[in-house]
Amino acid sequence: MTIKVAVQGALGQMGREVMKAVSAAPDLELVGACDSKAGDTSSTVDGIAGGILLSADLASLLEATRPDVLVDFSLAAAVPQSAETAARAGVSLVIGTTGLSPEMLSRIENLTKEYNIGAIVVPNFALGAIVMMELARIAARHFDWAEIIELHHEKKADAPSGTAIATARAMAASRDKAFESPSAGNDRPSRGEEIDGVPVHSVRMPGLVAHQEVIFGALGQTLSIRHDTINRESFMPGVLTAVREIPRHPGRFIFGLEKLLGF
Numbered sequence: 001m002t003i004k005v006a007v008q009g010a011l012g013q014m015g016r017e018v019m020k021a022v023s024a025a026p027d028l029e030l031v032g033a034c035d036s037k038a039g040d041t042s043s044t045v046d047g048i049a050g051g052i053l054l055s056a057d058l059a060s061l062l063e064a065t066r067p068d069v070l071v072d073f074s075l076a077a078a079v080p081q082s083a084e085t086a087a088r089a090g091v092s093l094v095i096g097t098t099g100l101s102p103e104m105l106s107r108i109e110n111l112t113k114e115y116n117i118g119a120i121v122v123p124n125f126a127l128g129a130i131v132m133m134e135l136a137r138i139a140a141r142h143f144d145w146a147e148i149i150e151l152h153h154e155k156k157a158d159a160p161s162g163t164a165i166a167t168a169r170a171m172a173a174s175r176d177k178a179f180e181s182p183s184a185g186n187d188r189p190s191r192g193e194e195i196d197g198v199p200v201h202s203v204r205m206p207g208l209v210a211h212q213e214v215i216f217g218a219l220g221q222t223l224s225i226r227h228d229t230i231n232r233e234s235f236m237p238g239v240l241t242a243v244r245e246i247p248r249h250p251g252r253f254i255f256g257l258e259k260l261l262g263f
Helices: 013-024 058-065 076-088 102-115 127-139 162-173 232-248
Strands: 003-008 028-034 053-055 069-072 092-095 119-121 145-152 193-195 198-204 210-218 221-229 253-255
Touching: 003 013, 003 058, 003 232, 013 028, 013 232, 028 058, 028 232, 053 058, 058 076, 069 076, 069 232, 076 092, 076 102, 092 232, 102 119, 102 253, 119 232, 127 162, 127 210, 127 221, 127 232, 145 162, 162 193, 162 198, 162 210, 221 232
Parallel strands: 003 028, 003 069, 028 053, 069 092, 092 119, 119 253, 145 198
Antiparallel strands: 145 210, 193 198, 210 221
C-alpha cells in the first residue's frame, strides 16, 4: 500500500531533501507541502514533479491532500499547533524538529492517545549518529569523566542540539552515579551547558552540517566517539524508515529512531 506524505517546513533545507527522497521512493507518494514562506495563496513546489500543492495553511492542505503521514522539519515554536492540526485530521507524525520542551513532548504523546495516531520525534535520523549515541551510552558505564562537543551550521536555531541533549541524557541514565567534574571553573560559560551532569559545548558556523564528538576520560587514557554528517542526504534513509513504520503504531508515541531499529 502506498503511504501518502505531506511535509511541514517544506521550503527549508531539510524539507526540500525530504520531498526529493519521498518523491523517489516507489512505495511513498508526496501529496502536499506546507511552509510559512509560501504566502497566502497555494502554488506548486519548484523542482518537484507532479505539481505538488504548496500552502501556508496546514489545515487546508491536510484537508485537500489527505496524507497518512506529516513529516515536520519546521520550528519548535510551530510544532504544538502543527501536531494538533495533524492529529485532529487523523494524520500520523514524523517530527525531526529539535528544541522541543518536555511539555511539548508530553502534549504530542497525549495527542497520539486522544486521536489514535502514531507519532515519532527523532533528534537525529542518521544511522551513524544513532550508533554513536548507543556507543556513548555503553562507554558511560565505564568512564567517570565525559564531555560533548557538537558542531552545526550557523542557521541551526537551537543549542545544544537535540542529539547532544539525547546523548547526554542516555549517558547519565546508564550510570548509577553522577559524572565527575572539575572542582573549579564549573560556573564559567566556557565550560559549556550541563545536561544531566555532562558539559555540552556548541559550535555554530558556515561550512558545517552536523557533527558530534563525545570525549570520555579516565586515569591515563581518553576515548573519543565521533560522528560527522557530510550532507543532508544521510538523514533520508532514517526519515523514510520512520515514515513507513509510524502508521503501524496508532496510539503510540516514540522518541528516537533507535526504537524502530531494535537498539
